[in-house]
Amino acid sequence: MGRKILLLIAVVLVAYYVYIPLPGDIEEPWKVMLETTQLKIMMDLVSFAEDLGINHYMDMMQLLMRFQEVQATSDENVTVIDTAFNSVPVRIYVPKRKSESLRRGLFFIHGGGWCFGSAALPAYDLLSRQTAERLDAVVVSTDYGLAPKYHFPHQFEDVYRALRWFLQEDILEIYGVDPRRVGVSGDSAGGNLAAAVTQQLIKDPDVKIKLKVQALIYPALQALDMNLPSHQEGLYFPFLSPSLMVRLWSEYFTTDRTLEKAMLLNQHVPMESSHLFQFVNWSSLLPERFKKGYFYKSPTLGSSELSKKYPGFLDVKACPLLANDNTLSLLPLTYIITCQYDVLRDDGVMYATRLQNAGVHVTHHHIENGFHGAFTLHGFLIAYRLKNQYFNWLMENL
Secondary structure, three states: OHHHHHHHHHHHHHHHHHOOOOOOOOOOHHHHHHHHHHHHHHHHHHHHHHHOOOOOHHHHHHHHHHOOOOOOOOOOOEEEEEEEEOOEEEEEEEEOOOOOOOEEEEEEEOOOOOOOOOOOOHHHHHHHHHHHHHHOEEEEEEOOOOOOOOOOOHHHHHHHHHHHHHOOHHHHHHOOEEEEEEEEEEEOHHHHHHHHHHHHHHOOOOOOOOOOEEEEEOOOOOOOOOOOHHHHHHHHOOOOOHHHHHHHHHHHHOOOHHHHHHHHOOOOOEHHHHHHHHHOOHHHHOOHHHHOOOOOOOOOOEOOHHHHHOHHHHOOOOOHHHOOHHHHOOOOEEEEEEEEEOOOHHHHHHHHHHHHHOOOOEEEEEEEEEEOOHHHOOOOHHHHHHHHHHHHHHHHHO
């Protein structure tokens, strides 16, 4: 009898972790399911440890990811160097082949919800090597302080400080970078930071060298409305659930989970900031095909207490979608990737709409069978296609 109970428990556990409902048109579903299962097991273990009071969820995720990091190892094509730009750790990739002219420069910002990840993770190390080789470009892949040790605006300030350092004429000269061909790129939270520092840079009179392009890969761009259609649909999207995204946003600003609870209820924005909803109003900014019969409901306004304690979620440096049209109109050539099965889908689509309305030249690649994290999944067909589109755009525009 005991063995039957154990067998039943084992079957239930296997079914719970292996059976993940995926949209029918996702390619290589078993490979996606295997990746999501591994992530789900790790996240459940970390959540269990947090519930027991062992350690903070994000601290444990960081620790597990550090074991995966790779050294800065040069190969036959690229020289890889770990250094620091104005005290911010960066990893630099310089092609070994001789170049008759100055090279492109790409400043890359990794994702991880402002809470985990690093330039040294294998997926980002590989992406930077591929970028340097394919584009004959110098790639600066930056790190930044992570939550819960650091909160907004620390992450933004680290990235901005490193980018400003890179954009100095003498630094670009050292690495053989053409000051007219420098771009910024990032995925997810890195896409958020890329959009934010690009906006900040156009207002900075002390930076003479400006960015030629920005490339945003399924970026997180607003923390005001947590009830977008992509949030409502996203319960079974791979890798990033609506609840996890809310927690990551909340952790970016504070470890006080009162903010997370209010965000989950969409009741965190105070009356005096209600005018900001015009910048994230999906009823006017999303094309019809993304609304899918959903009806816009104005978020319930909350008290001022949370916004006074944690004003970051109302700050354009944290939420680039809050920028006014005058700021947006000054932005450089822009490339945006969004994926259909991604909680952050509507953020990117709305930003593309607002940029186009402001007169910015935008290339928006929407991947109908794509999902969050697909860009950096090594060995997946969808990652191969996404990277090719990304590299081709940068080749033509940077």
